[in-house]
Amino acid sequence: MLDIQLLRNDLEGVAGRLAARPFHLDGMEFQVLEQERKLVQTRTQELQSARNSLAKRIGQAKGKGEDVAALMSEAGEANAELQSVEAKLLQIQAKLQDFLLLLPNLPHASVPPGRSPEDNAEVRRIGEPRRFDFQVRDHVDVGEALGMFDFATATKISGARFSLMTGQLARLHRALAQFMLEVHTREHGYTEVYAPYLVNAASMRGTGQLPKFEEDLFAVPRGEEGKLYLIPTAEVPVTNIVRDEIVPLELLPLKFVCHTPCFRSEAGSYGKDTRGMIRQHQFDKVELVQMIQPEKSYDCLEQLTGHAETILQRLGLPYRVVVLCAGDMGFAAAKTYDIEVWLPGQNAYREISSCSNFEAFQARRMQARFRNEKGKPELLHTLNGSALAVGRTLVAILENYQNADGSVSVPAALQPHMDGLERIARAS
């Protein structure tokens, strides 16, 4: 959510910066709502003030045993207008809130303009893609040849966009998550978190999934009106740790790492990445989340991105880092780096991590604050990034570490997590 003060003071400027996404800000709608709000709110408060002092006088008069009939009728009359004007105010404020909740974040000044992924700018490229002296296979062929990937059975059990792994492949998947958690907790100073996979609407609103992106979520009905949502990323439960909290300054930065499954309906991506486990309804991810003072958040974004890159470096996977252009960024982000891993089977770099600074956008929705040097509550900045998407990392390993005989080498960094296993081969 954007600061409503900013809209009041510089509507043109905000509209200009949002146009880069591109997003059309309806300035007229806002101004009309604001004008009305001001009028109605002022009147409401006047009437409330009058009611309060009148009620007070009635109380005092009664205390002295005086006649209060005249005062009572006066109060009764004023109440009629108050009631209607209060209802009107609630209605306008709700409209204003809806308006604000649907505005995306402002892109940071360092974000390149542009509308499509082609406008993203490569920041750095690390590692040399390996040369193969045999015909490379994609992860599906590699995994199925090993007899450890079974998409057909996954489809039988659940439907499209689910996967089933068995044996050493399932173990590799587990080892990856384990390895990532250990690097981040031991070397990068993150606190491990176990968090709920089902969250309420307030949490989804806090991080920005709601109200605009409900169709991307899986919902579980519960009770009469209520429902819970399956998390699309650990970002949601973990960031909401600080919702409605005022964090003491000395606790900052808060750094959390959390491994969860993620659930996404992938509505609107029909026909996209239908093969293999690139785009699934359910996938595992290790997520980094930080909460920090505003003046430090961009340094933190660089660090956090570096933490994600560490995993790829340790695994010996070639990758590049791109800064997303304004048009390719998510709704809540002010700046995002995508990390793309090299996939020989696709002969392309594919997203494996997305690291973003949300500035105060989420914090304002969540009322997530810290107590600054002056002792005043101030909105936090929130950041997060995948480090990494476990399923896609597994894909990258299958493709980059495949051997001519159909086996897959286990990256050295993972071997300690797999009882020293060096190669995954078909069981004979």
Add this chain to the structure above:
RNA sequence: GGAAAGGUGGCUGAGUGGUCGAAAGCGCCGGACUCGAAAUCCGGUGUACGGUUCUCCGUACCGUGGGUUCGAAUCCCACCCUUUCCGCCA
């Protein structure tokens, strides 16, 4: 799922429907005392929004949402949550 108790400011904890945004204590901040500290004493100490604009003023907020009333932390209804006991359960 059943029964009971309870949700008040950073914490503990009062609060006959009427100067209650809320006693008191603790904590915290400032000051006095002190060479310094402790103890003691004095003063201050919630959040959000709006108006004004840097000084104030107003409004709202006592789990959430409704209701009764001139007036609700206080009464009524619904819901949520917590604790304890029982049942069930990994």
